[in-house]
Amino acid sequence: MIENGTPKSSKEAPPLRVEAVRKSFGAQKVLNGISLEAAKGETVAVLGKSGTGKSVLLKLMIGLQQPDSGSIRVHGEELRGLRREELNEVRRKMGFLFQNAALYDSLTVEENVVFPLERNSGLPKGNKKKRARELLAAVGMDESLNKLPGEISGGMQKRVGLARALALEPDILLCDEPTAGLDPITAAEIDALILKMQKERRMTSIVVTHDLPSARTISDRLALMRDGQIVVEGTFEELEGSKDKFVREFLNRGS
Amino acid sequence: MELPAEFGAFRGELRAAWSDVRPVTRLLTRFIEWFGELGLFCGELVRGIFLNRFEGAEFAHQLDELGSKSLPLAALAGAATGVVLALEAHDSLLRFGAKSLLPALLMVSIVKESGPIITGLVVSGRAAAGIGAELAAMRVTEQIDAMEASGVNPYSYLAATRVLACIVMMPLLTLVADFCGVVFGWITSTLTQPISWQLFLEYGCKSTTFTDFLPPTMKTAVFGSIMGVVACFQGMRARGGTEGVERAATRSVVQASLFIILADVLLVRLIQVIWP
Numbered sequence A: 001m002i003e004n005g006t007p008k009s010s011k012e013a014p015p016l017r018v019e020a021v022r023k024s025f026g027a028q029k030v031l032n033g034i035s036l037e038a039a040k041g042e043t044v045a046v047l048g049k050s051g052t053g054k055s056v057l058l059k060l061m062i063g064l065q066q067p068d069s070g071s072i073r074v075h076g077e078e079l080r081g082l083r084r085e086e087l088n089e090v091r092r093k094m095g096f097l098f099q100n101a102a103l104y105d106s107l108t109v110e111e112n113v114v115f116p117l118e119r120n121s122g123l124p125k126g127n128k129k130k131r132a133r134e135l136l137a138a139v140g141m142d143e144s145l146n147k148l149p150g151e152i153s154g155g156m157q158k159r160v161g162l163a164r165a166l167a168l169e170p171d172i173l174l175c176d177e178p179t180a181g182l183d184p185i186t187a188a189e190i191d192a193l194i195l196k197m198q199k200e201r202r203m204t205s206i207v208v209t210h211d212l213p214s215a216r217t218i219s220d221r222l223a224l225m226r227d228g229q230i231v232v233e234g235t236f237e238e239l240e241g242s243k244d245k246f247v248r249e250f251l252n253r254g255s
Numbered sequence B: 001m002e003l004p005a006e007f008g009a010f011r012g013e014l015r016a017a018w019s020d021v022r023p024v025t026r027l028l029t030r031f032i033e034w035f036g037e038l039g040l041f042c043g044e045l046v047r048g049i050f051l052n053r054f055e056g057a058e059f060a061h062q063l064d065e066l067g068s069k070s071l072p073l074a075a076l077a078g079a080a081t082g083v084v085l086a087l088e089a090h091d092s093l094l095r096f097g098a099k100s101l102l103p104a105l106l107m108v109s110i111v112k113e114s115g116p117i118i119t120g121l122v123v124s125g126r127a128a129a130g131i132g133a134e135l136a137a138m139r140v141t142e143q144i145d146a147m148e149a150s151g152v153n154p155y156s157y158l159a160a161t162r163v164l165a166c167i168v169m170m171p172l173l174t175l176v177a178d179f180c181g182v183v184f185g186w187i188t189s190t191l192t193q194p195i196s197w198q199l200f201l202e203y204g205c206k207s208t209t210f211t212d213f214l215p216p217t218m219k220t221a222v223f224g225s226i227m228g229v230v231a232c233f234q235g236m237r238a239r240g241g242t243e244g245v246e247r248a249a250t251r252s253v254v255q256a257s258l259f260i261i262l263a264d265v266l267l268v269r270l271i272q273v274i275w276p
Helices: A054-061 A084-091 A109-120 A125-138 A154-165 A184-201 A212-218 A236-240 A245-254 B005-051 B056-095 B099-140 B143-149 B154-192 B197-206 B210-236 B241-274
Strands: A016-025 A028-038 A043-048 A069-074 A094-097 A172-176 A204-208 A221-226 A229-234
Touching (some): A028 A054, A028 A229, A043 A054, A043 A212, A054 A069, A054 A172, A054 A204, A084 B143, A094 A154, A094 B143, A109 A125, A109 A154, A125 A154, A125 A184, A172 A184, A184 A204, A184 A212, A204 A212, A229 A236, A229 A245, A236 A245, B005 B154, B056 B099, B056 B154, B099 B143, B099 B154, B099 B197, B099 B241, B143 B154, B154 B197, B154 B210
Parallel strands (some): A043 A221, A094 A172, A172 A204
Antiparallel strands (some): A016 A028, A016 A069, A221 A229
8 A cells, every 4th residue: 555645666657647746726726746657457546525636637637737737647748838739649549538428419429439530540431430339339329329418318428428438449548437426237337338448458547436336346546535635545455454544434434 | 123104104005006906907917818818719729720620511510500590680680771771861862852862872881881780790699699608518518628638629620610600601691681681772762762673773783883892791701700709719718507608608799799890990991991
């Protein structure tokens, strides 16, 4: 178990490394020198109370927001200071599953998945639709190709969101509360899907969640956030054995 | 070291004066910040147009959205302008014994100013609110973030297509408004004193030159760019749920109309200088 968010040392640059990142919105300090890294094929679940900056951390990792200070490296490449086109190149290696799926509401389910493929994949035209259908079949949404996002349930939207996040075959997957607002059965289905995709593609994943059973199922390692920092990291079993009051309170309440 | 009493009094006066001017400086700062953000937005927009792939299908969709849906509005506004101008001008010209000048007066005033400005304001009311609300809704539901996260430039896909569609469609809608204005002006004047369409058109066109028609029609492309830029800017920087969407839509209409009126004043003078 690693305390105070000290990243592990490794010879090769990890796919994702966050070092001493600070982020404030006005007077409100959200991230206070946070450090975190994920190795290839590893899934890290980031847990913490609401409003501790977990979603902000994910948005910083994909360059949707800029840190005030600190470093974010994706495959060794520093995100700060990249031009939009350079940043887009990095983003093409990453997938992002949004909390509310964030599907394009004027496009059908199929068009939502084709959208990134049309713009950022070198596939021939006919193959893009084929690939989108394969992805939608993999998440069990091949029956709803022509439906609009407003016509399908929240769980189905998450499935489509996952298919869209995986469209460009990313090697890093960022998930923001993948099971939030879903019933336990649908949540377990989404977990199983993420797990299946991770195994098939050996992706590095960062999953922000409040859902402890979900975190236990899909992650190799947990990182607990408090006051804008990672206060403790380790496997679920290691954290269960922790005597830290905050860790105990969090795990007991969540399980 | 002890400071003299006069210095303390002076410091108090200075502080009071500062608190008086503070709201003004804050307002000024916000104003400068707004223009700065608008400048950055325009920079991203230009990069989106020239450095990224051209989103032809989305551009065509926006042409249809803006053109076909604003067409009845532009036609109606043009027709109403023609009717009102014909009624007002008829009485005035009658008073000066210059009733025969009605076709010319109607044609020149519609083509030169009434048609373009009325089309600009009416279409901006519909299109700017629509674009502002649509993009704001996409912003607050993270759809624009999702676009960026998948490596797609939203300035190219969302903003550039809408701004270009506004620029292309505005002169075309103005032509429709001008045509309806002239036709309904003729119908109105015919009700009081019958005159054939051919004769009306002949008298009207005789007094209308190329410079009366083309520059004012083309200036609506500038109105279109103002409308598109302001609406996309307000939409893409929206924050705060439903209220943010409402705010973006309202600001889009108000600011687009305001800037169109200001631009019209400058463009009328510019046209007069270039084509005296």
